[in-house]
Amino acid sequence: MENFQGFSPNSSTLSASSLSLNMTNSLGYAEFQGNKANGLLGLMAEMEGPASLNVHNISQNKTFPEINSLAGTETETDVKFGKKKADKKIRKPRYAFQTRSQVDILDDGYRWRKYGQKAVKNNKFPRSYYRCTHQGCNVKKQVQRLTKDEGIVVTTYEGMHSHPIQKSNDNFEHILSQMQIFTSF
């Protein structure tokens, strides 16, 4: 496999030391490697205060051409959201993971139904939209591959599952639980 060494080429600006090390320590990426993914490259969780509706940031990194917002400081993937009525100004927090993998479908233990696929600008790979098939669970995720480095898959989760995993996967479960610790603040 590939060595877990570095992020995408353009991420030279970010100090890979702190971020990557923290990740590997907390998640134990070695085990992760043994399964489907070959290594977790990074995680970004964002969630803003309900009051601030900073549209500026949204317009800035819309489509986040290379998701380089992972570089730390601004973790705003924004939700330009297809919120129908838009009663609430609150945006759902989204959590993005970068994973080095050959395949797009990373099995996280949940059952997903694909409901859309769109071509993204500045990216030759399409982005796929999935929704959790569990009844009453509206968790969504989207999977995208970077043009720059097609070995990297970006998975963005939206919402949290409130039901148990439906599959008997091995140690993925405890990895997920640790992930939720990460994203729970």
Place this chain on the structure above:
DNA sequence: CGTTTTTGACCTGCGC
């Protein structure tokens, strides 16, 4: 035959 994927149309927000 039920469930999932595919795929174009449709909708919404934003910039010009």
Place this chain on the structure above:
DNA sequence: GCGCAGGTCAAAAACG
């Protein structure tokens, strides 16, 4: 207001 881009819907196809 128009066009673009991202996100969703839904009908038909594909799958097991």
